[in-house]
């Protein structure tokens with residue numbers, strides 16, 4: 001199998017991107033890739049990988065299935081573009097600028113999926129030719145709540161599809177030794193009970209941050225909450241479901257496990273650091 005995979009730089013290779021997007025599942029699950037077509041002066045990958053086994057993406061490390069029976073609250077967004085962009089996001093060589101763009105684009109694509117069950121109500125509309133009845137999203141006010149810092153990267157992408165959404169903020173960081181969340185900021189609209197909340201964070205690792213954020217929202221009166229991440233670990237999905245079984249969780253990939261420091265494997269590293277260029 002030959003899959004072409006390019007490194008996105010200032011001069012993005014759109015032609016190559018389209019080519020590899022045609023078979024993302026095979027791309028993500030392949031243990032071998034020949035990538036001679038993708039090499040550019042700034043991207044030696046084609047040269048480096050030519051004819052060699054690539055073990056950086058191991059089959060079975062991430063799940064490609066939409067529903068995993070063991071995790072009833074979880075939906076995996078399988079759209080080919082999401083899977084393709086997620087693989088670029090995982091790549092350790094992806095620079096901050098492109099990482100940011102990818103998080104934004106994946107969030108926008110996920111917004112399409114996570115809003116698919118929003119209720120509709122009839123809406124009168126006058127076309128240039130006659131009066132008719134169309135549809136509009138019913139009553140509920142949508143609110144995006146990024147968990148600082150990394151969740152911020154998902155706000156613009158989601159907002160592009162739901163421009164009327166309000167934005168709350170929850171500030172949390174993981175204590176490096178205990179891995180437990182430490183909260184430092186909370187601000188959401190005051191009419192929380194009337195709103196549908198989408199909590200945003202690229203990473204669901206131990207689940208401590210997500211469970212804490214959802215708990216804070218509930219204490220503020222929120223009743224309808226979904227959690228949207230890019231990469232989830234089984235432990236995190238379990239912990240969030242145990243604490244908040246009413247919260248639907250959406251991810252782009254359910255990864256294999258956590259390492260000793262609580263990082264997701266294979267994961268994408270430290271999302272906040274990669275997004276903001278810190279470290």
Ligand code: PRP
Pocket residue numbers: 147148149150151172173174175179181201202203204205206207208209210236262270271272273
């Ligand atoms: C990361 C990530 C999540 C959290 C996930 O944030 O963005 O919020 O870790 O880990 P958990 O599921 O084990 O709680 P981090 O604590 O690194 O803070 P930062 O975004 O400010 O860097």
Ligand code: URA
Pocket residue numbers: 203205262263264265267268269270271272
């Ligand atoms: N937070 C991150 O940013 N990445 C992980 O893998 C786990 C927690």
